[in-house]
Amino acid sequence: MDSKKDQLLALIAHNPFISQQDLAERLGLSRSAVAGYVAALTKERRILGRAYVLPGARKLVCIGGSNVDRKLRGLEALQMGNSNPARLSESPGGVARNVAENLARLGLQVQLLTALGDDAAGRYLLGHAASVGVDSSASLIAADAPTGSYTAVLSPEGELVLGLAQMDLCERLTPDYLRQCAAQRAQAGLTLVDLNLPAESLAFLLAEAAEEKAAPLVAIAVSAPKMARLPKSLEGLSLLILNRDELAAATGLVLAEDEPATLQEAHEALAARGLQRLIVTQGAGRVFFGVAGQALKSLKPPATPVVEVSGAGDAFAAGVCAALLQEPEDLAAACxxxxxxxxxxxxxxxxxxxxxxxxxxLP
Known part of the structure; x- marks a missing residue:
């Protein structure tokens, strides 16, 4: 017969939220005996901290924006100040949501923590997430605000001309909400956050990571204006992924085209604030990456025909995170x-x- 400790572990695996009182009653033990077994299992790393999280249940946790993307693609060269014929398409969107779907399609376990309205768009996003294997069951649902939306105006060649985002609900992803999701976040092997979050929430997550109370933390920029949300101290941030314009906004530096020395200066400025690793994308240009205290390295993206640019940056971030989950130190392979x-x-x-x-x- 299995030992009481093994029986207790089996009950926890079946229901990670079971109380110690329930465990005591089902096993015929005292509450103090159950607490002793839980402490022993935690010390053995057979369960991981609060909420009885089992090692095999580790996920990629994505925190940030979800919205419905509306793309208007011009049928002819766009003329500003005029009405232009266009083709409309709609699809699920949002940086964190897009990254989560990419990861799920790679076959990884993904938890999405986001904010949605209690409306048709919100229900559509919840249903779509479930259909692709993303667990968004712990997301915040607001009855008094609409689900976010993003409208992209694209050229006939698929290049972004203008983007308009309505992401007010992300302001409700507060530290209190994050505390309520402690059980879900405790399952993370890696946590990814986009900069749609309020500044105080980003600071909360960085503080947790700096104290090694959480999984490695990766932040993805959303836009140059939202770089102001990034805390001054970046202690605890394992990796920041952004483009050249966002890097300039984050550092206040003028980053000249085709001058890697200016990127290196920005890299060193962020490292001085506590950032561990940096990746800078430049569209079709070289990707620069590096570790604090070292020179940036780079990769040249292979040429590829472009049908549309929307989501490419989110796919890049998802690939980086998926690779780092397997090989945490190999930033080149991740890129x-x-x-x-x-x-x-x-x-x-x-x-x-x-x-x-x-x-x-696969290798």
Whole structure:
């Protein structure tokens, strides 16, 4: 017969939220005996801290924006100040949400913590997440505000001309909400956050990571204006992924085109604030990456035909995170997988390429 400790572990595996009182009653033990077994299992790393999280249940946790993307693609060269004929398409969107779907299509376990309205758009996003394997069951649902939306105006070639985002609900992803999601966040092998979050929530997550109370934390920029949300101290931030304009906004530096020395200066400025690793994307240009205290390295993305640019940056970030979950120290390999996913997305009309599959993670 299994030992009481093994029986207790089996009950926890069946229901990670079971109380110690329930465990005591089901096993015929005292409450103090159960507490002793839980402490022993935690010390043995057979359960992980609060909420009885089992090691095999580790997930990628994505925190940030979800919205409905509306893309208006011009049928002819766009003329500002005039009415232009266009083709409209709608799809799920949002940086954190897009990254989560990319990861799920790679066959990884993903938890999405986001904010949605109690409306048709919100229900559509919840249903779509479930259909692709993203667990968004702990998301905040607001009855008094609409689900976010993002409208992209694209040129006939698929390049972004203008983007308009209505993401007010993300302001409700507060530290209190994050505390309420402690059980879900405790399952993370890696946590990814986008900068749609309020500044105080970003500071809360960085403080947790700096105290080693949480999984490695990766932040993805959303836009240059939202770089102001990034805390001054970046202690606890394992990796920051952004583009050249966002890097300039984060550092206040003028970053000249085709001058890696200016990127290195910005890299050193962020490292001085506590950032561990940095990745800078430049569209079709070179991707720069590096670790604090070292010179930036770079990769040249292979040329690829562009159907549409929407979602390519999110696909890149998803590839980086998926690779780091397997090989945490190999930033070059992470960038290579990110570029591979971005290339597939650029060749697709979708914000998340339907060609993604678990085979992309094979050696």
């Amino acid at each position: 290579k997988l990110g570029l591979r996913l971005a290339r597939l997305t650029l060749r697709s009309e979708h914000s998340v390429s339907p060609e993604l599959s678990p085979e992309l993670l």
